[in-house]
Amino acid sequence: MKPKINHSGLALPVKGVDWLHNPIFNKGTAFTDAERDVLGLRGLLPPHVHTMEEQVLRVMANFRSKPNNLERYVQMVSLQDRNETLFYRVVTEHLEEMLPIIYTPTVGKACQEYGYIFRRSRGFYLSSEDRGRMAQVLRNWPVPDVRVIVVTDGERILGLGDLGAYGMGIPVGKLSLYTACAGINPVQCLPITIDVGTENEALLKDPLYTGLRQTRIRGAEYDALLEEFMTAAQQVFPGVLIQFEDFGNHNAFRLLERYRDRACTFNDDIQGTGAVALAGVLSALRLSGGKLADQRVLFFGAGEAGLGIADQITEVLADEGLPLAEARKRCWFVDSKGLIVHGREFLTANKLPYAHTHEGCPDLLAAVHSIRPTMLIGVSGQPRTFTKEIIQPLTQYSRRPVVFALSNPTSKAECTAEEAYTWTEGRAIFASGSPFEPVTLAGRTHVPGQGNNVYIFPGVGLGVVATGARRVTDAMFIRASRTLASLVRESELAEGRVYPTLTRIHEVSLAIAVAVAEEIYSAKLATLPRPEDLVGHIKAQMFKPEYPDYCPHGIPHMTFAPAG
Ligand code: NAD
DSSP states (O other): OOOBBOTTSOBOOOSHHHHHHOTTTOOGGGOOHHHHHHTTOTTTSOSSOOOHHHHHHHHHHHHHHSSSHHHHHHHHHHHHHHOHHHHHHHHHHTHHHHHHHHSTTHHHHHHHTHHHHOOSOOSEEEEGGGTTOHHHHHTTSSOSOOOEEEEEOSSSOTTSOOOGGGGGHHHHHHHHHHHHHHOOOGGGEEEEEEEOOOOOHHHHHOTTOOSOSSOOOOHHHHHHHHHHHHHHHHHHSTTOEEEEOSOOHHHHHHHHHHHTTTSSEEEIIIIIHHHHHHHHHHHHHHHHOOOGGGOOEEEEOOSHHHHHHHHHHHHHHHHTTOOHHHHHTTEEEEETTEEOBTTOSSOOTTTGGGOBSSOOOSSHHHHHHHHOOSEEEEOSSOTTOSOHHHHTTHHHHOSSOEEEEOOSSGGGOSSOHHHHHHHTTTOOEEEESSOOOOEEETTEEEOOEEOOGGGTHHHHHHHHHHHTOSOOOHHHHHHHHHHHHHHSOHHHHHTTOSSOOGGGHHHHHHHHHHHHHHHHHHTTOOSSOOOSSHHHHHHHHSOOOOOOOSOTTSSTTTTSOBOO
C-alpha cells in the first residue's frame, strides 16, 4: 500500500502508536473518540478526551512549577518534540512568558549546556566531513517543501562567544519564533548548524560535547564549505530564504556581501538588528520630538550589530536627502581600542566609513565627553560598562537621552533599566536586548523597551515567503523598521515604550509582511503574482496552532490524497 501524504509532502503515520510518536500529527489526549477508533489509538491513551485548552492549562501549570528557566526550556523543547501544535498554541498564547525561555536570555544558557540537556536531536547538522556531498546529505531532511532556513556555524552565540555545535539552540529557537510570531508553517522551517569545529577549549575537552573534536577550519577551506552549502541548499530547496545567524563578525560581513546578490538571504545580526534598533530610534524621536539628522549617536561596540544599526540610520538620513558622507557623521563608534577616528590603527574595512576626522579618545568615558552623544547604543557584549559617570552626563546633551543597552543575554547588558532611569532622573529612553522589568521612580513607572529582533525578522520572512522574493534588500528592512515604529501607540509611548507590546506581535508581523511585500513587488523581486487582496492573502497563509480533525465523519483523512 502506498503511504498517504499530506499537503506538505509528509507521510502520514500508518499504525496507531505512530500518530502519538510523530510531533507534527500528535494530539495526545486530545485525539477524539472517533479518531481513537479509526486510527487505532484505543487503549493507547487514558480514556478522557481533553480539549486543547485543558492541555494548555496542564503545560502552563507544569511550566510555572519548574525550579528554574533552564528546566522550563527543557520542558518546552520536549513538548515541541512530542506535540508541535500544542507547543505553538502555548507559545502563541503566552508569548511574553515564553519568549525569554525559548529565546534570549534562557536559550543562551541552554546552548552553553546543550550536551547536558540533550534529549533528542532537533534541526539538521552539516559538518566539514560532509564536504562534496552536502546536497545528498540535505536530502535526508524529511520535508521537501522547506521555505526558511536559519543557519549558524556557532562561532558567536549571542554575546557568549564560540559554542560550536552547541549553537544549534539558536536556529531552533529563531525558527520557533518565525512560526509563533508570523505564522510561518513549522514544517517549512529548517534549522541548520554547520559544524566546522570550535576554538572553545572547554568544549573540546567535555565528554558531553556534541560537535566535532577539532579547531575551526578557516580561510579557503571554510569558504569552499560555505559555498557548497549555499549551492546545495538552493538546489535541494529552490527559492528558500536563508537567514545567517550568530556567525563570527569576520565571516558575517563577508558572507553577506558574497551572497546577498546570489541568493535569497540576509544576516539577522546585521540587518535584523539594524532594523529593530532603527525602529527604536524612530520611536524615541516621536517621544522627544527631535529630528534624526540632529542626533549624535555613539555606539559602544563596532561589530555586526553596531555597524548594522549605523548603516540603517545613515540610509534613512540619505533617503531624507542628506549626502551619505554627511549622514555617516551622525554615527560614532568606540571599540576595544577606543574612539574610531580617521588614521587610527586597527580599522577594518567595515569600520572605515565611520572613522571621522576627530581627536582620538582612549575609552568610552572620554568619548562621551568629547562627542556629547544624544543617543548611546551598547552593542559590545561587555557587561556593566555604562557606569554612572558615563550615563549621568547624557542629560546635559539631550532632554531625553536615548540609552540602548542591547548586549545579550541579560548578564551582558551594558547597564540595567533601573540604572539608566535612576542616573538620568527618569529622563532616559531605555531599551535593552533582553527583557527588564518596569521601574518605578518618584511615583512614575517607566516600561523599558526590548529591542528584540523578533519584532522584525518573522514579518520580513513572511513577506518574502508570501511573494516568493528572489532577494532580500536593505530597503525591505527600512520599510519594516518604519512600519514597526509607526505601530507604537501613543499610550505605549507615554509609558516610555519604544516598541509595541509583545502581545501585538501577530498584528505587527502581518503589517511588516505587507509592507515588505509592497517593497518586493515595487522592486520587481517577486516570483509570485501580486494577489488582489494582499493583506488577506498573507493573512490566510499564517499557520494557526489548531488540531486538524483527522476523521470528520469517522472516515480517516478524506482531505489527504494518496502519494503518487
Ligand atoms: P560582534 O562580535 O560582531 O561585535 C562586538 C563588538 O564589541 C566588536 O566591535 C568589539 O570590538 C567590541 N568590543 C569588545 N570588547 C570591547 C570593549 N571592552 N570595549 C569596547 N568595545 C568592545 O558582536 P555583535 O553581533 O555586534 O553583538 C554584540 C552584542 O550585541 C552581543 O551581546 C549581542 O547579543 C548583542 N545584540 C543584541 C541585539 C538586540 O538586542 N536585538 C541584536 C544583535 C546583537
